[in-house]
Amino acid sequence: MSAPLKLISHKLCPYVQRAVIALTEKGVPFERLDVDLANKPDWFLAISPLGRTPVLQVGDTAIFESAVILEYLEETQLRPLHPADPLRRADHRGWIEFGSAVLNDIAGLYSAADEAAFKAKAAQLEARFSRLEARVVASPWFDGESFSLVDAVFGPVFRYFDVFDDIGDFGILSHKPKLARWRQSLAARPSVRSAASTEYPALLRDFLKRRNSWISQLQLRAAA
Structure with missing residues (x-):
């Protein structure tokens, strides 16, 4: 069974939206949790070294930066969004x-x-x-x-x-x-x-x- 996915988000962040679109297109269930980037909680800073959204939590592992998240989803999920060539x-x-x-x-x-x-x-x-x-x-x-x-x-x-x-x-x-x-x-x-x-x-x-x-x-x- 695959680890549950939790996307740490901000309501205005365009980089979060990239990840949401990819997850939705692939039909992958996930939980979305919004944080206030003007008042970052300690638990968020502990999993986001750059203090930015998005962060994708895969079980106990946190993946940060949208480009890395998109590539991880390409490598692990069905319905590729990159060309095969x-x-x-x-x-x-x-x-x-x-x-x-x-x-x-x-x-x-x-x-x-x-x-x-x-x-x-x-x-x-x-x-x-x-x-x-x-x-x-x-x-x-x-x-x-x-x-x-x-x-x-x-x-x-x-x-x-x-x-x-x-x-x-x-x-x-x-x-x-x-x-x-x-x-x-x-x-x-x-x-x-x-x-x-x-x-x-x-x-x-x-x-x-x-x-x-x-x-x-x-x-x-x-x-x-």
């Missing part, structure tokens, strides 16, 4: 790292203190997504008809823009028809939809408000 698999792993770089840029966007810094981050993100537009197949998934771990990575990326779009049009995803098609497919995928709670948009808006950054000001103006 080694070269394509390596290519997909590269684009997963690209997805992490995009998430770092998104964090820079919502943390930008003033308009100039915000516009610089928006331009950087637009360039990233232009590169992605040139690669993605989006019929309907990243590389064609099979849902992959790259799709699991970008579902949470586009979820940010569901809230950003209500604040303003920053031109980041404009004129990218393949990305628009892919984003729509991801938004309709049950595993992607269920990876975040229904309160996610409100939680993200509150998080942005408390950043006291340029996007916080834009959000206030949009709500006025």
Whole structure:
């Protein structure tokens, strides 16, 4: 009998969502436990050396970092989400790292203190997504008809823009028809939809408000 799986989570963490999507796609039962990263409990710090989510507890063993968790699930569970061909698999792993770089840029966007810094981050993100537009197949998934771990990575990326779009049009995803098609497919995928709670948009808006950054000001103006 396999060890029970417990996923230590945070409600807004996109890296947690990757793991949830992979577990859901593979049909693996798991328990999800949310922690407050602003007030990390001692038991969490004891199993998460970097103090970050997600952490996957497999029986008495804790696995930390989302990329490692995804690879562990690929090695131990049915329904692979990586391509079978080694070269394509390596290519997909590269684009997963690209997805992490995009998430770092998104964090820079919502943390930008003033308009100039915000516009610089928006331009950087637009360039990233232009590169992605040139690669993605989006019929309907990243590389064609099979849902992959790259799709699991970008579902949470586009979820940010569901809230950003209500604040303003920053031109980041404009004129990218393949990305628009892919984003729509991801938004309709049950595993992607269920990876975040229904309160996610409100939680993200509150998080942005408390950043006291340029996007916080834009959000206030949009709500006025």
